[in-house]
Amino acid sequence: MLRLTFLGTAAAQPTLRRNLTGLAVRRERELYLVDCGEGTQRQLIHYGAGFDVSAIFFTHFHADHYLGAIGFLRTLSMQERHEPLDVYGPRPARSLLKTMLFTGAERFHFEIRIHEVAPGERVRRDGCDWLAFATDHRTPSLGWALREDVRPGRFHPERAEALGVPKGPLYGTLQRGETITLPGGRTVRPEEVLEAPRRGRSVAVTGDTRPSQATVDAARGADLLVHDCTFGDAESDRARETMHSTAREAGAVAREAGAAHLVLTHLSSRYDREWQPLVEQARETFSGRVDVAQDGMVVEVPLPE
Numbered sequence: 493m494l495r496l497t498f499l500g501t502a503a504a505q506p507t508l509r510r511n512l513t514g515l516a517v518r519r520e521r522e523l524y525l526v527d528c529g530e531g532t533q534r535q536l537i538h539y540g541a542g543f544d545v546s547a548i549f550f551t552h553f554h555a556d557h558y559l560g561a562i563g564f565l566r567t568l569s570m571q572e573r574h575e576p577l578d579v580y581g582p583r584p585a586r587s588l589l590k591t592m593l594f595t596g597a598e599r600f601h602f603e604i605r606i607h608e609v610a611p612g613e614r615v616r617r618d619g620c621d622w623l624a625f626a627t628d629h630r631t632p633s634l635g636w637a638l639r640e641d642v643r644p645g646r647f648h649p650e651r652a653e654a655l656g657v658p659k660g661p662l663y664g665t666l667q668r669g670e671t672i673t674l675p676g677g678r679t680v681r682p683e684e685v686l687e688a689p690r691r692g693r694s695v696a697v698t699g700d701t702r703p704s705q706a707t708v709d710a711a712r713g714a715d716l717l718v719h720d721c722t723f724g725d726a727e728s729d730r731a732r733e734t735m736h737s738t739a740r741e742a743g744a745v746a747r748e749a750g751a752a753h754l755v756l757t758h759l760s761s762r763y764d765r766e767w768q769p770l771v772e773q774a775r776e777t778f779s780g781r782v783d784v785a786q787d788g789m790v791v792e793v794p795l796p797e
């Protein structure tokens with residue numbers, strides 16, 4: 493399973509329809525958050541995304557992206573969570589999060605591990621890497637690209653049987669890519685019973701940014717690109733001034749990267765209800781699937797064939 497739940501899709505300030513930025517990413521056994529704006533914990537409840545977060549990835553430390561972490565982590569502590577939680581972000585993650593999270597009377601019942609990450613670094617999680625890539629904003633900032641491990645090729649038990657491999661643990665050894673030796677001395681190589689390995693899925697999330705080559709590289713061939721889309725065509729000057737992107741610019745990044753699906757998010761309040769033109773503007777530069785994120789929107793990323 494690889495499922496994204498958009499918890500907040502507004503830029504700068506919340507609206508009636510949109511919370512501040514937060515994105516839940518559930519992949520197999522782990523639940524991650526990318527950014528945690530004010531109100532995120534209530535959105536997790538509202539949309540049933542779960543509270544079993546194992547890591548939070550911050551894109552940058554503008555207030556609309558991180559203030560929700562204070563309350564959310566306090567709630568987890570009150571719920572007697574004991575599992576450690578990892579928090580990743582660009583500088584000044586260490587000093588800022590230390591002050592923010594550990595100021596106050598109550599102690600946490602679980603360990604919070606703060607990791608300051610630079611562009612180009614990879615974070616290893618269960619079955620996938622999260623690559624931090626450079627973005628172009630008004631403060632130190634990162635985008636995050638989730639890349640699943642390569643999956644082993646399809647296993648053909650009938651081929652194994654024909655080669656005389658007995659059913660049982662040796663099947664698993666072959667599926668893990670190891671050569672086995674049968675009791676009679678004959679060896680069976682994994683490629684005799686397995687198809688070619690299959691690529692894993694990849695998802696890139698920019699956070700706030702101008703369009704950039706680093707995003708194109710990080711989102712190359714991605715199944716899904718979640719891109720800053722604070723503005724539309726009419727405000728392209730403002731997008732440049734405030735270091736954000738327009739829908740058209742996000743579309744051009746998605747096209748250059750060869751991404752399959754583009755989701756536009758972090759909308760200025762003037763597009764709160766009138767977001768349809770943003771889809772049209774992005775479609776002029778990108779021929780793949782385009783959606784404008786709405787609070788509560790769920791995107792499942794299917795396994796590639």
Ligand SMILES: [Zn+2]
Pocket residue numbers: 503504513554556557700758
């Ligand atoms: Zn923002």
Ligand SMILES: [Zn+2]
Pocket residue numbers: 552554629700
């Ligand atoms: Zn920002």
